[in-house]
Amino acid sequence: MTTLDLTGKSALVTGGAAGIGEGVARRLAGLGASVTVADVDEERGRSVAADIDGQFISTDVADYPANLAMVQAVLAAYGALDIAVLNAGIISSVAMGADFDPVQYRRAMGINLDGVVFGINAVLPALRESGGGDIVVTASMAGIAPTPLDPVYAANKTGVVGLVRSFGLASVHEGIRTNVVCPAFADTQLVAPIRAGLEDAGVPLLSVATVVDTYLAVLESSSSGECWFVQPGRPSEPFAFRRAPGPRTADGSSAAAADPATQRRIVENG
Numbered sequence: 023m024t025t026l027d028l029t030g031k032s033a034l035v036t037g038g039a040a041g042i043g044e045g046v047a048r049r050l051a052g053l054g055a056s057v058t059v060a061d062v063d064e065e066r067g068r069s070v071a072a073d074i075d076g077q078f079i080s081t082d083v084a085d086y087p088a089n090l091a092m093v094q095a096v097l098a099a100y101g102a103l104d105i106a107v108l109n110a111g112i113i114s115s116v117a118m119g120a121d122f123d124p125v126q127y128r129r130a131m132g133i134n135l136d137g138v139v140f141g142i143n144a145v146l147p148a149l150r151e152s153g154g155g156d157i158v159v160t161a162s163m164a165g166i167a168p169t170p171l172d173p174v175y176a177a178n179k180t181g182v183v184g185l186v187r188s189f190g191l192a193s194v195h196e197g198i199r200t201n202v203v204c205p206a207f208a209d210t211q212l213v214a215p216i217r218a219g220l221e222d223a224g225v226p227l228l229s230v231a232t233v234v235d236t237y238l239a240v241l242e243s244s245s246s247g248e249c250w251f252v253q254p255g256r257p258s259e260p261f262a263f264r265r266a267p268g269p270r271t272a273d274g275s276s277a278a279a280a281d282p283a284t285q286r287r288i289v290e291n292g
């Protein structure tokens with residue numbers, strides 16, 4: 023049970039009109055936050071925003087100027103931004119091979135990967151102005167584990183995981199914690215095309231409520247640059263990635279690795 027009190031906080035949720043984003047928006051509002059719901063689905067988005075006494079802003083996250091306008095709308099309504107949940111996403115189902123469609127591919131990468139890069143860059147000035155805050159991004163287990171079902175989805179979600187694991191180690195130095203949530207299959211409209219197949223295979227679905235619990239755990243933690251997995255029946259926690267192999271000298275002994283602390287020194291000292 024959370025002890026979070028978000029009274030006076032301003033939160034933004036992209037893809038907040040349905041599914042996981044809707045669940046997060048409702049939970050954050052229930053904890054006292056003023057919530058901006060950003061989505062391409064105007065009807066559902068407006069309805070969720072009205073329900074939680076928040077505001078709706080029509081936003082296609084694949085469009086950078088739309089991301090900037092989204093943040094302006096947050097500031098106009100609530101004067102600040104403290105929590106940004108960059109969650110909007112689609113399953114791409116981009117065929118590889120004879121049926122490959124480059125337009126469909128660009129759209130999938132545009133929403134799931136560019137949308138997060140654009141979102142982070144759009145919210146950063148407002149979070150800095152607030153003296154810090156939280157960015158929580160939605161990726162997927164497809165960003166951790168091979169997903170032959172949809173390799174392009176795996177590519178953009180792995181990209182998001184890499185982005186946040188790296189960016190979170192830089193942003194934390196200015197009080198902005200950036201983390202990523204990687205749910206397994208969850209019970210939303212997104213899984214509709216494969217729901218029957220998952221059921222046949224006996225794969226359990228996460229409830230939206232269970233997935234939303236992880237966003238609160240992330241907000242309550244002190245982590246940054248972590249990738250929190252969500253799997254049915256397991257406590258959600260940061261995934262322990264295996265340490266990457268470091269360099270060796272000619273005689274086989276360990277050489278200095280460009281680890282995050284070294285990279286930070288390089289950036290600071292030029």
Ligand SMILES: NC(=O)c1ccc[n+]([C@@H]2O[C@H](COP(=O)([O-])OP(=O)(O)OC[C@H]3O[C@@H](n4cnc5c(N)ncnc54)[C@H](O)[C@@H]3O)[C@@H](O)[C@H]2O)c1
Pocket residue numbers: 036037038039040041042043060061062063081082083084109110111112113133160161162163204205206207208209210211212213
């Ligand atoms: N449901 C799952 O099994 C599952 C598992 C792992 C990760 N995810 C991820 O969780 C996130 C939310 O998915 P969901 O399951 O709640 O799906 P959903 O379809 O229920 O909700 C996604 C929301 O994003 C919105 N959206 C789509 N494209 C958009 C765009 N270009 N700009 C703004 N909004 C847009 C949709 O209108 C919708 O309201 C996605 O990033 C998805 O990849 C879902």
